[in-house]
Amino acid sequence: MVVSKKLAMPVQETDHTAYKRSFYIEGGNFNYAGIVSTSIKSILKQMDFSGDVIRKCAIVCYESEINVVSYARKGVVNLMIDPDTIKIEVVDEGPGIPNIEQAMQQGYSTADQKIREMGFGAGMGLHNIKSYSDAFIISSELGKGTRLLMTINIKQ
């Protein structure tokens, strides 16, 4: 895992990127929470990736999506597929994370009561993202936002 306190530049498409698609997430709107993850999962299924790869992508994508809905004003998910890896980049415009090391700890959460009542905000999200990614980069800047880059290896 790589942690950075400056918001990193968005990942660039390379000559090897065979597929790229972006999705928009509206902050604060739980009515559509999960819709991006569901779309990405269905794309990966159509492309016939293994169940294990799809499962990992679905978990990291869903947790990131819920974080944007819970804490940010808006966000973008970029799905990039190259011959060896699937990259899921989630960039949000929001308050940023004051202490990334603390936010990564299982059980730590700043979620309000409303979010917790729905069964979110248990302090498991970032921890799950790290556990189910083959590589994970997180950067955040206060007052600007947070960027996550999760890489899943196609050959598990």
Add this chain to the structure above:
Amino acid sequence: MNLETIVKELGLEVRCASESLKNNVTGGYTGDLLSDVMANSHEGNIWITRQVHQNVVAVASLKEHAGIILINSCEPTPDTLAKASQEKIPIMVSNLHAFEITGKIYNLLEKKD
């Protein structure tokens, strides 16, 4: 074992997607924390929960659960029902609490093996 058998044996009330009651049940997972269910449940599981809001449908759909059982006679919200019907995920209601319904389903699945 399919959902239909579990529904009959335990007297569950089916609220939507009855066309999917032939879904095979591979096991179960009990929990109200969505991240926990997301990380630890498996495809084909029956999910036992107290959460009634529409976000349960996204989790069940992403994890390809066989169905969702709401405990303590809790009813799904109208938008939960609409989404679950659209995704063809059966939602069933039990008047039992989580410990009891989980134990009964566990015993049913064990007996079958």
